[in-house]
Amino acid sequence: MKMMKILFTGIGAGIIMLNCSDAPLISRAANRVVLVELFSTPLDE
Amino acid sequence: MVYVIYYDPETHPELGSLAGIARAEWYGTGMERPLAFFNGTFRSPQITLPDSFYPVYRDMIDAARARKTVLEMMIDHWAIDSASLTIELKLTPTDSSIDTLTTLRLVAIVFEDSVPYYSFLIGDTFYSPMTVRQVIGDSFGLPFTCRFGQDWDTVLTTPVTGYNINRVGIVVSVQNLETREVIQTAIKWRIKTEVKQ
Numbered sequence A: 001m002k003m004m005k006i007l008f009t010g011i012g013a014g015i016i017m018l019n020c021s022d023a024p025l026i027s028r029a030a031n032r033v034v035l036v037e038l039f040s041t042p043l044d045e
Numbered sequence B: 001m002v003y004v005i006y007y008d009p010e011t012h013p014e015l016g017s018l019a020g021i022a023r024a025e026w027y028g029t030g031m032e033r034p035l036a037f038f039n040g041t042f043r044s045p046q047i048t049l050p051d052s053f054y055p056v057y058r059d060m061i062d063a064a065r066a067r068k069t070v071l072e073m074m075i076d077h078w079a080i081d082s083a084s085l086t087i088e089l090k091l092t093p094t095d096s097s098i099d100t101l102t103t104l105r106l107v108a109i110v111f112e113d114s115v116p117y118y119s120f121l122i123g124d125t126f127y128s129p130m131t132v133r134q135v136i137g138d139s140f141g142l143p144f145t146c147r148f149g150q151d152w153d154t155v156l157t158t159p160v161t162g163y164n165i166n167r168v169g170i171v172v173s174v175q176n177l178e179t180r181e182v183i184q185t186a187i188k189w190r191i192k193t194e195v196k197q
Helices: A002-013 B018-027 B050-066 B096-100
Strands: A015-022 A035-040 B002-007 B035-038 B071-080 B084-093 B104-119 B124-135 B150-159 B168-176 B182-188
Touching (some): A035 B018, B002 B104, B018 B124, B035 B050, B071 B168, B084 B096, B084 B104, B084 B168, B104 B150
Parallel strands (some): B002 B124
Antiparallel strands (some): A015 B150, A035 B035, B071 B084, B084 B150, B104 B124, B104 B168, B168 B182
């Protein structure tokens, strides 16, 4: 029940609106920005 | 390259987040700390010799950067006040292979770039960098699909009550939930003070 509440709170908090428009059909490779997700403990531990 | 940190909240609840707990379980981190994931798929090795830390991570970052992708993304506009933050995203698929990806998520990670906390162990104040506060939607973002030949304009907004808005930034990634691969990422380090383009 608690997880459901958290889930719906999160969904309610985030509002997403999507619109699309035409873009050229020219295939190409894009440069990638690297995301590093670090799981850690506080510095004093 | 951008990085964010999820902290275990056992001893310092002020640094933890629901997203950190959920994503650690999803990645299968177990008890290993610190542990990093590069673009969702490359798991950092455990470093036992401090001097070997830099070259190992440098090589992993270089390898991740060298890989091309099928999507461009930029944050067009951004705003924050004491109640909420809002960003506008523009996504441009650059290859038709993206049409086949049906489990894409927009993972918008809200962070504070410096969070003070008091250590009773050391008896002093520390500052935690790039600390994750929440992921918009749920811990795995918001589902969406896009097609080659169509630009996508997206607006994301969320409450930020309780954060130091002078230090709030946002990292937005497109992640394939099925493979965990992060396809593309964009960042605004400090939403309030970053100059609009």
